[in-house]
Amino acid sequence: MDAPLWTETHAPSLEELPQPGVRDSFERAVDEPMNLVVYGPRGAGKTAGVRALADAAHDDPNDFVEINVDDFFSRRKTEIKNDPRFERFLVGRSRMSKRDMINHVLKESASYAPVSGTYRTVLLDNAEAIREDFQQALRRVMERHHATTQFVIATRQPSKLIPPIRSRCFDVRVRAPTHDEVVGALERIVEAEDVAYDADGLEYVAGYAEGDIRRAVLGAQTTVEQEGELTMQTAYEALGDLGLTTRVEEMLDAAVAGEFADARKTLDDLLVDEGYDGGEVLGDLLRVARSRRSGRELAELHRLAGEVDLDLAEGTSDRIHIGHLLAELGR
Template sequence: MDAPLWTETHAPSLEDLPQAGVRDALGRAVDEPMNVVVYGPKGSGKTAGVRALADAAHESENDYVELNVDDFFSRRKTEIKNDPRFERFLVGRSRMSKRDMINHVLKESASYAPVSGSYRTILLDNAEAIREDFQQALRRVMERHHRTTQFVIATRQPSKLIPPIRSRCFDVPVRAPTHDEVVGVLEPIVEAEDVEYDDDGIEYVAGYAEGDVRRAILGAQTTVEQEGELTMQTAYEALGQLGLTARVEEMLDAALDGEFSDARKTLDDLLVDEGYDGGEILDDLLRVSRSRRSGRELAELHRLAGEVDLDLAEGTSDRIHLAHLLAELGR
């Protein structure tokens, strides 16, 4: 999508969060700053809730730092060093190992004094990808800066966090939203965008999202951008399985041609912009491959897919494991 994402332009405030328990818990974290673990399934609104907390807690946006763990652990050192969010921390430090780069960025982010108020908030998003050695370093940073920095850890798998971190954090569980809650999120957004829509279109997109708020919002935006309105028919045309299959075929062709950067860009578009989850993409990739491959090649693909499927089921990074599969296909 070239237009601004509706997930950003219509980000909720604390009062707008659909789950009362999450509203209350994050509200307490504003009034009495504490370290927090926000956990729940993908697309349940964890990141949106933390951003709402930061907006309510801080007058300056510079007092909120968002670090996506996947941005570190799935990227090469050069990519991290050249990322505009991190390069100011890493000038002249090219000889650092990747682990030391990550630790340095975290320490520097936590050590800055708040611009306004008495504390800053640092979100570590997609924290199921955090290795244990990094968690030990994180624990030490949390101890050193506990007076001036509030740490929020968002994850699909809180059990992967080491006990010393869990013991320093207040738990905020976020369940998958109900169908009616997703409808309640979509309606004010499409009304604010002043687009033509009907109730059946909203219901279709909410069902298509399967409890993933981000996917629902991006699905509605995709439908409006492609079809000009949001009805059941236009949503079906824009979001039907054929649309995913075409993009997966494009991604597969790029991988098989050795164009890994192009294949990974399509993968990122599907995961981030279009809101698909790794399981859906893997299923469609296998479906497409069965029509193109046979014998030993197809058996090898199924072996690789089985390994990736297990990793996805354990809640680790969809991007890392699907990108690995694409790289193996290119080889």
């Protein structure tokens, strides 16, 4: 999508979060700042909820720091050092190991005094990829800056967090929104966009998303951008499985041809812009491959896919593991 994403332009306020229990927990955290572990399935609205919490808690946006753990652990040192979000922390520190870079950014982010109010909020997002040595460093930072910094750890797998961190945080479970809650969120957005829609179109997109509110919002935006309105017919035309299959075919062709950058870009588009999860992309990739390959090649692909599926089930980065499979295909 070239236009601004609706997930950003129509990010919910605290009062607009679809799950009542989550709203109540975050409202208490505004009134009485506390460290949180926010957990739930992909697309349930964990990140959007924490952003809404921070918006309600802080008068100045600089008092909210968002660090995506995957941005560190899936990238090279040079990419981290040149990222505009982190480069100011790392000037003159190119000899640091990647682990030390991560620890330094975290310490600096937590140590700044609040611009307004009495505390800052630091979100560590996608924390299922966080290693134990980094968790130990995080524990020490949490201890040192507990008076002025609220730490929020968002993850799909809270069981991977070490006990000293869990004991310093209150749990907030973000369940997948119900079908009706997704429909309500979509209705709020299309009303704000002033686009033509009908109830059947909202119902179709909510069913298509299967409890993933990010996917629902991006699906609605895709439909409106392609078809000009949101009805059941236009949603079906825009969101049918053929759209995913075509993109996966392009990605597979690029990977086999050794054009890894192109394959990785398509993968990023599917996971980030289009809102598919790794399991959906992997399943469609196998369906496409079965129509094109046989014998040892297909057996090897299934072996690689089995390893990736296990990694995805353990909650680590979809982008890393499917990217590894694409690289292996090119090799």
